[in-house]
Amino acid sequence: MKIFTPIKRVPDPYAKVRVTEEGRLDSEDLKYTINPFDEIALEEALRLREAGEETDITAVAVGNETCVDQLRQALAMGADRAILIETEAEADAMMVSIWLAELCRQEKPDLVLMGKQSTDEENSQVGPRLAGLLQWGQATFASKIEADEGAHALRVTREVEDGRETLQVALPAVVTVDLRLNEPRYVALPAILRARSKPLQRIAASDLAEPVPGIELLALETPPPRAPGRMAASLDEFCSLLQAALNAR
């Protein structure tokens, strides 16, 4: 099975982010990492391989040269090769989907396995849009993935409001993954050294397609600090405080 795992370079979700005066993210002191949901997707691809399926895994990133760090990280985790779709543009979800779709048309993976969302913008858009552009089946928010033997399909369990839902999705397909699917491994040090010499291909985004941005980022603002809470001495006081707060609205 040929698997694509798109990975996004995002600020470390545990880092404190600052906004510059121009309303942009202050990236100077920021640490970047693979979007944790994408890391889970890559881990799942590795597990499918370890379960016996013959698998070729390609990590794909969209962005500039800085993304090479995250692609090398994916190679160290176990991806066989990496592709960087090179662009300096502040790409929105639609643009990313169009580029990925074009790459999928050329490379014909059986499965695109990716995070349900990225931790920086939390749009949850690229997976579904990609499936739409390719007219492939999709299963989102996967919490369990099993290869359906011989059927050339996957059984995907999703956690929905009132329980679990199990889908069978024919390949090729796009599957987006949720947090509880697995816990990514830590990488052995020799694998990090070996990743230096694994193939990493660069493709100019403009050679794939020239999409027009649909969304423009106007400004970022830091939310105002929250006013400190108040401890109520009794349930009665709590209720009257609550009532006063509601009345004030």
Added chain:
Amino acid sequence: MSTDAFSPLQGGAFLEKPPTGTFFKELFTADELFMAESVQQFMQKEVMPCAAAMEAGENGQMPGLLLKAGELGLTGAALPERYGGLNLPKTTQTLLTQCTAVCPAFAVACAVHSGVGALPLLLFGSDEQKMRFLPELAAGRKIAAFALTEADSGSDARAAHTTAVLLDEGGYRLEGSKAWITNGGFAHLFTVFAQLNGQFSAFLVESDAPGFARGREEQKLGLHGCSTRRILLEGALAPADSLLGEPGQGHLPAFCALNPGRLAIGAIALGMGRRALALAVEYAKQRKQFGRAIAQFGLVQRMLAQSAAQLWLAECALYRAAGEMDAALLSGAPMHLALADCAIECAAAKLICTETAQQAIDACLQIHGGYGYSEEYAPAQLYRDIRVFRIFEGTSEVVRLSLAEAWLKRLREGRLKEPQKGDQTADRLKQAAFAALQAGFEGFGRVQEKQQQAADLSDIAIAVYALEAAEMRSRQTIRNRTLAETAFQLALQQQTMHCNVLLQRLPGGQRVEMQNDLNAYELNSTLAQLVLENEGGVF
């Protein structure tokens, strides 16, 4: 140690020449940082779940953890690829070792195994000895230990009483006992130092040798998770090929392996100190007294600021030393000479990291108040665990004297000269220390009778080494520039003041001028604010 036959290297050059560059953490590549992250995850997922049980004295888990560290690649980090190692630079090794400090007992067990445990063999073993043992050590399948110290010979290691006798039928019989052997409870391979016909020599002794026995676990103040035992050699038989290096040359493996060992001990201490600062910051923010978080109080801020400045300084010195060791290793000199040449730098790094960590941990405990004294909170164990770092791999006193001794020797032999003139505080400190050295040690003679002066001069040399590294780093670093510069200014003030106290009492010593006139009180609170904002870390 024998230093004949080598002069092309540049150990101690900083005492003569202005600095030309240093290694600092911001120079690590993305994949080196990723390795550090892997080690952190390994510590969290594999080691920390066992930490409490190990602290309670169940060190049966340590061999299994070291085997997992072997799968990770950590135990082979220093060894060449042909033995299954990764051959990482000392800088990267230092970073990885620092990451293990979250569990000091594991960190020490791992550092002893892959450092002083494996290095004598790597440096002086025959090809056969190396092929036989190193792949096993790199993989963590066999654990190594270093058996130098005896009950009666610690700092004076060459006075060891253990003897080895060459047997008519081939092989050696060893008689004696070794004390304070880290990993003693489970190690398979011991580098044992013994007198062979009165000549100090090194032997590779396996734990299944007839006549080999382990003593009981020592009841220690700290590092309870780490096995420390005596090794008893009661007519222990070692095969003919167990001699490591030449007869009478035992001091070479003993002292060459100590230098990288000191770097590793410095790295663990620094990691522990950094953890203490982070704990102190976290606690100071949430603990409220008199209606305010104690982080807002000036005296708490002063403790945080001083810990941060000194830790930052120690970190700069540590990575400078690691970088210089890498340079020495790349110089083309034989590996053991390259390592031996870094004696002054490694002494400086070990001393400043361990002393600073002890102070930072003491401040952390103090900030925790009564809770700091309770075993239910983290500072108490840190406080117990850090204490031995000023003792093993050379006590602080021996380290200071060895630094002064090496400096004097290199001056005497003409390998180092009078320091060049310069106008930085570090340059002036160097000149002042050199003047005192000339005045106090005629013909750059030996230190024995003047230990106090020698130790004071070492302290100045160490301050110079660290300040130069810090100055270079604060000029170049991009991340958290304000924090780096503020930490440098505070460290500069403190070190200048400390050195001036020493220079005032040293015969021939002269005070140097303070280079910045920043208000120390304001500097403390500015740095404390920055440290609090940064959660105590990331510089």
